[in-house]
Amino acid sequence: MTVASALSRRDLVRAAAQRSLTRRRITGRLAQALCAVAAVASVAPLVALLYYTISRGAQVLSWSFLVNAPTPPGIPGGGISTAITGSAEIVGLALVIAIPIALLAALFLFERSGRLAAALRFSADVLAGVPSIIIGIFAYALLVLPLHAFSNLAAAFALAVLMLPIMIRADEEAMRTIALDLWEAGIALGARRGRVARSVVLRGALPDLVTGNLLAIARAVGETAPLLFTLATPVAAMTLLIYTDGTQAFPIAQETAWGTALVLLAFVLLLSVAAKIAAWRISRRAR
Amino acid sequence: MSGDPIARPEPLSLVAEQRAAANTAASALTHGHPSSATPPAVTLEGVQVSFGDHVAVRNVTLAIPARQVTALIGPSGCGKTTLLRAINRLHDHTGGSVEGSIKLGDIDVYGADTRPELIRRRIGMVFQRPNPFPAMSVFENVVSGLRFNGVRGRALLRDAAESALHHAALWDTVKDRLNQPAVGLSGGQQQRLCIARALAVEPEVLLMDEPCSALDPIATAKIENLITRLAADVTIVLVTHNMFQAARVSDQAAVFLLGEDRVGELVEAGATDELFHEPKNPRTRDYVAGRVG
Ligand SMILES: Nc1ncnc2c1ncn2[C@@H]1O[C@H](COP(=O)(O)OP(=O)(O)O)[C@@H](O)[C@H]1O
Numbered sequence: 121m122t123v124a125s126a127l128s129r130r131d132l133v134r135a136a137a138q139r140s141l142t143r144r145r146i147t148g149r150l151a152q153a154l155c156a157v158a159a160v161a162s163v164a165p166l167v168a169l170l171y172y173t174i175s176r177g178a179q180v181l182s183w184s185f186l187v188n189a190p191t192p193p194g195i196p197g198g199g200i201s202t203a204i205t206g207s208a209e210i211v212g213l214a215l216v217i218a219i220p221i222a223l224l225a226a227l228f229l230f231e232r233s234g235r236l237a238a239a240l241r242f243s244a245d246v247l248a249g250v251p252s253i254i255i256g257i258f259a260y261a262l263l264v265l266p267l268h269a270f271s272n273l274a275a276a277f278a279l280a281v282l283m284l285p286i287m288i289r290a291d292e293e294a295m296r297t298i299a300l301d302l303w304e305a306g307i308a309l310g311a312r313r314g315r316v317a318r319s320v321v322l323r324g325a326l327p328d329l330v331t332g333n334l335l336a337i338a339r340a341v342g343e344t345a346p347l348l349f350t351l352a353t354p355v356a357a358m359t360l361l362i363y364t365d366g367t368q369a370f371p372i373a374q375e376t377a378w379g380t381a382l383v384l385l386a387f388v389l390l391l392s393v394a395a396k397i398a399a400w401r402i403s404r405r406a407r
Numbered sequence: 408m409s410g411d412p413i414a415r416p417e418p419l420s421l422v423a424e425q426r427a428a429a430n431t432a433a434s435a436l437t438h439g440h441p442s443s444a445t446p447p448a449v450t451l452e453g454v455q456v457s458f459g460d461h462v463a464v465r466n467v468t469l470a471i472p473a474r475q476v477t478a479l480i481g482p483s484g485c486g487k488t489t490l491l492r493a494i495n496r497l498h499d500h501t502g503g504s505v506e507g508s509i510k511l512g513d514i515d516v517y518g519a520d521t522r523p524e525l526i527r528r529r530i531g532m533v534f535q536r537p538n539p540f541p542a543m544s545v546f547e548n549v550v551s552g553l554r555f556n557g558v559r560g561r562a563l564l565r566d567a568a569e570s571a572l573h574h575a576a577l578w579d580t581v582k583d584r585l586n587q588p589a590v591g592l593s594g595g596q597q598q599r600l601c602i603a604r605a606l607a608v609e610p611e612v613l614l615m616d617e618p619c620s621a622l623d624p625i626a627t628a629k630i631e632n633l634i635t636r637l638a639a640d641v642t643i644v645l646v647t648h649n650m651f652q653a654a655r656v657s658d659q660a661a662v663f664l665l666g667e668d669r670v671g672e673l674v675e676a677g678a679t680d681e682l683f684h685e686p687k688n689p690r691t692r693d694y695v696a697g698r699v700g
């Protein structure tokens with residue numbers, strides 16, 4: 121490469137950069153505007169949904185609506201207390217089933233890389249894609265039919281099956297954020313693998329574990345289809361109540377549905393805020 | 408003692424010579440006899456490490472003298488890290504297979520009835536990048552190894568932590584923030600914390616894999632000083648690609664280079680000042696003179 125040709129190449133590059141400057145500036149602005157529009161468009165439904173639910177639901181909401189048991193149609197003063205406690209019980213039970221199993225499975229996936237781990241990971245992905253109504257039928261066949269009874273346990277089982285694959289993959293992701301070098305640091309101190317898993321991997325991943333599991337929980341709280349097959353009455357869970365009352369023509373039933381929807385929304389919101397605070401406190405309190 | 412790592416006006420052999428002289432004086436004072444008379448802490452014989460078909464490093468026969476600093480030097484990719492990790496059986500988990508014999512004292516490290524956990528308790532390790540446990544406080548980090556090894560009792564743990572932090576020259580810096588997150592420390596402090604964590608389980612040997620490569624010159628100088636002092640109690644194996652660092656802190660050095668077939672091999676080992684002064688192997692001579700690697 122001669123000096124002269126290098127110089128002329130520099131001139132060429134400079135000229136091209138200068139010439140295209142206006143065009144590049146316009147494309148940049150356009151792209152920015154497009155992003156802004158997309159951002160607003162994606163938030164708009166959420167805002168509308170919140171506004172609509174709050175404005176319709178707030179009219180119904182009262183202390184008695186929360187603490188009173190449902191009354192037969194036509195009798196005033198009824199509430200949704202059974203649906204609230206039912207939902208809480210079902211979700212709580214589902215968490216007790218799903219969280220430990222998911223954690224152990226994720227630990228297994230984190231530590232092993234063999235064929236069994238690959239098979240487990242694959243089946244988790246398949247399970248995550250199974251429609252929730254099929255999981256409902258499965259719980260019906262497995263727990264309702266043999267026991268001749270609808271039950272919160274059957275509903276919780278269905279929700280647990282629904283949450284498991286999401287939790288497993290979220291937990292494994294969280295553990296993978298704990299780098300291999302930390303795992304090795306534990307091993308190099310003479311620790312056994314199980315101990316490193318508990319003290320280094322789980323502890324380090326705790327904030328991420330909490331946030332990851334929250335997504336699965338939020339998904340399960342809002343599920344209706346698995347409950348259709350496992351609960352005897354609509355007033356046994358909030359989503360079921362919204363589904364049955366919301367599709368009725370009577371204004372009173374519709375109002376109940378809106379009120380319940382608002383309570384459910386608040387429930388999910390509260391759950392996310394609580395989990396965020398928990399994750400934040402855990403990561404701060406480095407004990 | 409060891410020089411400033413920023414300024415390197417002196418030739419390599421001179422640095423090594425000063426270090427050797429200082430060391431002889433010191434060991435004459437403390438031990439009354441040259442420390443090279445003690446039996447080796449770790450003995451490697453015909454060691455080869457491979458990953459599948461790929462041999463990373465081969466034919467390593469080396470005696471690592473107790474309570475001295477042995478430097479493993481050589482260009483990047485010649486198997487220094489791989490060999491170091493063979494000594495505390497970290498390849499058990501990476502799929503590397505180790506052939507030949509490695510002994511800690513007279514215990515076969517890869518013996519059929521040797522528990523790797525017990526070997527790793529006695530052979531500590533400091534990694535290239537500082538890796539304190541992020542979810543733990545300074546104190547919890549230091550005592551983590553003790554807890555992993557079943558040591559209990561608050562008083563004992565506190566004592567051990569203070570002693571280890573003193574040894575790692577970190578006590579004065581962290582004594583008022585023992586309960587704060589370890590990740591709040593600077594890079595150099597984190598690395599000294601990792602050294603304290605490794606020292607707390609009372610190892611006989613400390614493996615250090617380029618412990619200063621992620622640190623600034625001042626932090627590097629502190630760690631180098633520390634290494635020199637630690638060698639009074641602990642056998643140190645230091646991997647470094649910095650020959651000046653090897654010259655400043657090591658008593659023995661082993662030079663690794665890539666062979667014709669791109670497999671790492673031990674080319675020459677001996678007292679550091681001799682190795683840098685009058686290398687016997689022509690490949691070592693080229694490497695030390697900066698002609699390869
Ligand atoms: N886990 C591993 N799997 C496969 N090959 C590896 C692994 N670790 C190291 N190697 C290979 O071993 C050789 C030596 O690497 P390394 O020990 O890191 O060199 P150094 O520490 O001297 O720079 C390299 O060719 C590298 O590709």
Ligand SMILES: [Mg+2]
Pocket residue numbers: 487488489
């Ligand atoms: Mg290396």
